[in-house]
Amino acid sequence: MPIAPETFTFESWRHAVRPLLAAGKNADDLLWREHLSTAAADSASVTAQSTPPLDKASIRLPRSLMALLDRLACYRTEDRWELMYRLAWRTLFENSQLLKDPADADVSHAMRMDRAVKRDIHKMHAFVRFREITLVGGVSSFFAWFEPQHEILRKGAIFFAKRFPNMRWTIATPDGAAVWDLSSLRFVDSGTLTERPSADVKEDLWRTYYRSICNVARINPSAMLREMPQLYWRNLPEAAEIGPLLQEGSARFAARHHQADHEHFTRAKSVRRSLAQIVTSPEGVQSCRACEIWQHATQAVEGSGPEVAQLMLVGEQPGDEEDLHGAPFVGPAGKVLDETLRAAGLDRSDLYLTNAVKHFKWEPRGKRRLHKRPSVAEIRACNGWLQSEISNVKPLVIVALGASALLALTGKSCTIEAARAIQMTHAGGARIIATYHPSAILRADEKVRDRLRASLLGDLKRAGSWLKITRGRPTLE
Amino acid sequence: MDLEAKLAILADAAKYDASCASSGALKRYASPGQGMGSTTGMGICHSYTPDGRCVSLLKILLTNFCLYDCVYCVNRRSSDVPRARFNVEEVVDLTLSFYRRNYIEGLFLSSGIIRSADYTMEQMVAVARQLRVDHQFAGYIHLKTIPEASADLIESAGRYADRLSVNIELPSNDALARLAPEKSVRSIKKTMGTIRLRLDEKKAGGQRAPAFAPAGQSTQMIVGADASTDINILDTADTLYRSYGLKRVYYSAFSPIPHSSARLPNSAPPLLREHRLYQADWLLRFYGFSVSELSHSLPTGDLNLNLDPKTVWALANRALFPVDVNTAEREVLLRVPGLGVRVVHRILASRRQRRLMWEDLKVLGATLKRAQHFIVAGNYSPHAGDRSSDKLNASMTQMNTQQSLF
Numbered sequence: 101m102p103i104a105p106e107t108f109t110f111e112s113w114r115h116a117v118r119p120l121l122a123a124g125k126n127a128d129d130l131l132w133r134e135h136l137s138t139a140a141a142d143s144a145s146v147t148a149q150s151t152p153p154l155d156k157a158s159i160r161l162p163r164s165l166m167a168l169l170d171r172l173a174c175y176r177t178e179d180r181w182e183l184m185y186r187l188a189w190r191t192l193f194e195n196s197q198l199l200k201d202p203a204d205a206d207v208s209h210a211m212r213m214d215r216a217v218k219r220d221i222h223k224m225h226a227f228v229r230f231r232e233i234t235l236v237g238g239v240s241s242f243f244a245w246f247e248p249q250h251e252i253l254r255k256g257a258i259f260f261a262k263r264f265p266n267m268r269w270t271i272a273t274p275d276g277a278a279v280w281d282l283s284s285l286r287f288v289d290s291g292t293l294t295e296r297p298s299a300d301v302k303e304d305l306w307r308t309y310y311r312s313i314c315n316v317a318r319i320n321p322s323a324m325l326r327e328m329p330q331l332y333w334r335n336l337p338e339a340a341e342i343g344p345l346l347q348e349g350s351a352r353f354a355a356r357h358h359q360a361d362h363e364h365f366t367r368a369k370s371v372r373r374s375l376a377q378i379v380t381s382p383e384g385v386q387s388c389r390a391c392e393i394w395q396h397a398t399q400a401v402e403g404s405g406p407e408v409a410q411l412m413l414v415g416e417q418p419g420d421e422e423d424l425h426g427a428p429f430v431g432p433a434g435k436v437l438d439e440t441l442r443a444a445g446l447d448r449s450d451l452y453l454t455n456a457v458k459h460f461k462w463e464p465r466g467k468r469r470l471h472k473r474p475s476v477a478e479i480r481a482c483n484g485w486l487q488s489e490i491s492n493v494k495p496l497v498i499v500a501l502g503a504s505a506l507l508a509l510t511g512k513s514c515t516i517e518a519a520r521a522i523q524m525t526h527a528g529g530a531r532i533i534a535t536y537h538p539s540a541i542l543r544a545d546e547k548v549r550d551r552l553r554a555s556l557l558g559d560l561k562r563a564g565s566w567l568k569i570t571r572g573r574p575t576l577e
Numbered sequence: 578m579d580l581e582a583k584l585a586i587l588a589d590a591a592k593y594d595a596s597c598a599s600s601g602a603l604k605r606y607a608s609p610g611q612g613m614g615s616t617t618g619m620g621i622c623h624s625y626t627p628d629g630r631c632v633s634l635l636k637i638l639l640t641n642f643c644l645y646d647c648v649y650c651v652n653r654r655s656s657d658v659p660r661a662r663f664n665v666e667e668v669v670d671l672t673l674s675f676y677r678r679n680y681i682e683g684l685f686l687s688s689g690i691i692r693s694a695d696y697t698m699e700q701m702v703a704v705a706r707q708l709r710v711d712h713q714f715a716g717y718i719h720l721k722t723i724p725e726a727s728a729d730l731i732e733s734a735g736r737y738a739d740r741l742s743v744n745i746e747l748p749s750n751d752a753l754a755r756l757a758p759e760k761s762v763r764s765i766k767k768t769m770g771t772i773r774l775r776l777d778e779k780k781a782g783g784q785r786a787p788a789f790a791p792a793g794q795s796t797q798m799i800v801g802a803d804a805s806t807d808i809n810i811l812d813t814a815d816t817l818y819r820s821y822g823l824k825r826v827y828y829s830a831f832s833p834i835p836h837s838s839a840r841l842p843n844s845a846p847p848l849l850r851e852h853r854l855y856q857a858d859w860l861l862r863f864y865g866f867s868v869s870e871l872s873h874s875l876p877t878g879d880l881n882l883n884l885d886p887k888t889v890w891a892l893a894n895r896a897l898f899p900v901d902v903n904t905a906e907r908e909v910l911l912r913v914p915g916l917g918v919r920v921v922h923r924i925l926a927s928r929r930q931r932r933l934m935w936e937d938l939k940v941l942g943a944t945l946k947r948a949q950h951f952i953v954a955g956n957y958s959p960h961a962g963d964r965s966s967d968k969l970n971a972s973m974t975q976m977n978t979q980q981s982l983f
Contacts, residue, residue: 313589315626
């Protein structure tokens with residue numbers, strides 16, 4: 101029966117190529133993918149070509165080569181089987197010391213793949229995160245979901261059997277799952293596993309530790325990314341802390357930026373770059389679980405406006421109507437904003453509008469949802485998204501509408517009244533103008549309403565005139 | 578105070594200790610039926626924080642209350658940081674529950690000094706003993722050793738821990754006397770000496786001798802808190818390596834701490850300085866360089882921030898270059914800028930089978946951008962033209978400052 105190369109394991113590959121090697125079939129003569137399946141099925145039909153055939157029994161490959169091939173078989177790429185064959189053939193017929201020449205192109209390629217496989221196994225040992233499940237009878241079991249780059253589950257799982265022999269555990273991956281039942285290791289289809297815990301009682305402690313052990317005064321995201329690439333992040337509970345920590349670190353660099361010191365400057369640039377790159381996760385903000393608000397919201401409301409907007413307005417969070425429409429500032433507060441913008445001579449379609457927090461946080465009041473102010477932790481958890489919008493849009497001026505927006509932009513808690521008097525700059529270089537949120541106008545007593553409205557109008561006008569001043573000046577990037 | 582608040586304080590207080598290695602331990606596995614954990618000799622970094630450092634161990638202080646008033650330390654008694662204290666069981670539970678979830682390789686426990694050196698050390702040893710004996714924990718344990726603690730306590734610390742460390746703190750005796758008046762270089766060195774003697778005894782005693790810190794001892798030096806030059810620092814490190822058989826000297830760029838004393842500089846030294854010190858440290862340990870050789874190439878006594886120390890040395894010793902990659906000895910190749918230990922190993926293997934050409938060196942992973950000025954290969958010799966050391970220095974410095982630091 102023909103064997104399709106896609107279904108090879110190291111064992112079946114060995115079985116399939118043995119007759120080909122015995123026949124001395126040159127690697128270059130093999131039209132690998134088609135030829136292998138038919139040739140393997142009918143080894144008798146293979147005739148010797150340029151090389152004298154070997155007796156089947158005499159195909160003995162050095163142990164070091166077999167170990168290498170075993171690992172190369174894990175490397176997720178189409179041409180691995182072909183490279184493996186070439187290495188075997190060349191060792192048999194061309195140079196028995198082939199592996200000892202790292203300058204050979206095949207050997208060098210194989211070594212690179214080998215290092216990648218070993219690294220992936222090592223990363224599995226490092227990045228698997230168990231969550232505890234209490235089974236009937238009070239027995240504990242541990243479950244982890246892990247997504248390796250290569251097909252290394254079998255090789256990587258043994259480590260855990262030795263480390264946790266007295267713990268029931270399961271490591272599930274897209275390629276299958278390893279199950280340890282205190283005495284033996286079994287490999288099963290991941291689809292058969294029903295219980296997948298989504299949290300663990302110790303994760304908060306772990307995240308606290310992660311946050312506290314990081315020295316934000318020496319932020320260095322590229323060193324982190326080198327060793328912990330983003331593809332591993334979604335299964336690491338602590339990864340949710342990365343955005344806020346980077347943000348904090350980057351704010352410190354901004355504070356020292358005027359020292360005009362080369363190292364700080366380069367570092368600050370690298371931090372900004374990574375920040376932009378990091379928060380743009382493949383699934384985007386819609387699947388963000390960095391805090392709990394999403395559970396009761398309809399959707400995340402992303403910012404809207406031209407990507408090249410020079411003025412950005414940041415509010416607090418979407419409200420009831422925004423949550424349903426999926427667009428910012430479309431409810432009552434949005435109407436107040438629109439009126440004030442018109443009065444200030446600003447065109448809404450020129451502006452980028454967004455919020456500090458992307459999901460709607462509310463509490464029940466009667467039959468309705470009443471806005472509830474997001475906590476500092478929630479603002480922090482969401483900050484990466486806001487910062488990534490800022491680094492994409494690169495506005496010259498940012499208007500902070502309300503204290504939550506101000507906190508998200510500057511890291512400072514401060515009343516709007518006080519903040520209106522201070523000059524502030526965002527880490528990315530934009531000028532920050534703080535003002536009242538339009539909803540504050542809606543909620544205010546009649547006595548103060550007009551004063552707040554006038555302040556908002558004045559501040560928006562100020563933003564507009566700042567734009568004119570700042571325009572034409574080179575930005576930091 | 579709840580556990581989470583304590584953890585936040587006592588991890589924050591521990592983060593200025595650079596060491597986080599979990600390597601060097603013996604092969605050890607939990608036995609079926611009891612306990613958990615393993616060490617294989619190779620450390621594992623379970624996570625990385627945005628400061629680029631790895632998280633391998635649960636690195637915490639038992640307490641950040643401290644009798645001492647070391648000026649550079651955030652936990653000194655005159656500092657007004659929030660204080661907390663774990664009890665022994667809390668640390669044990671935290672270690673086990675983190676380990677069980679595969680967050681960490683083990684525990685790195687340090688402490689401020691409360692009541693007395695012996696009392697503090699006893700508490701730390703109690704944590705290690707409970708983990709090893711009561712819970713049959715086979716993971717990694719690193720204990721910071723209090724210099725004034727009694728020899729008996731150091732003995733039991735070594736029985737349970739994989740690694741011990743005593744921080745030398747500052748590169749010069751003067752600086753220590755000035756900035757850490759309650760500490761003394763003599764007692765720090767005596768403790769390192771005690772540990773070294775125990776390690777030697779264990780080595781001589783073989784299998785039957787009681788276990789003692791199989792991953793050896795290490796130390797940490799703060800860089801940039803006093804006026805010591807890089808050569809002073811390397812000289813101190815070299816002395817420590819030779820005298821006490823240290824596995825590692827960690828260099829920690831002084832981080833301006835909150836509420837710091839006026840006796841300290843108010844800005845951090847460039848982190849690049851720390852990086853260059855590590856490079857120089859590697860040259861001493863793995864590349865056969867001596868401190869005096871490096872010192873000759875450094876007129877100011879400080880490492881060049883723009884160029885790596887090996888290139889600086891090579892530019893000061895042009896008479897020794899170029900070397901032929903097809904014939905030069907290992908020791909000579911190791912001194913070529915752009916060739917690391919691994920690449921040299923590959924060159925030696927490969928040239929038994931072929932005559933190495935320029936392209937081969939690329940395949941082998943050499944950094945030719947630097948090596949090109951110092952080597953001869955089968956089809957390559959350095960360009961003619963103005964290749965004075967000054968010119969090269971200028972062009973390589975420019976190349977370095979133009980590219981990003983990372």
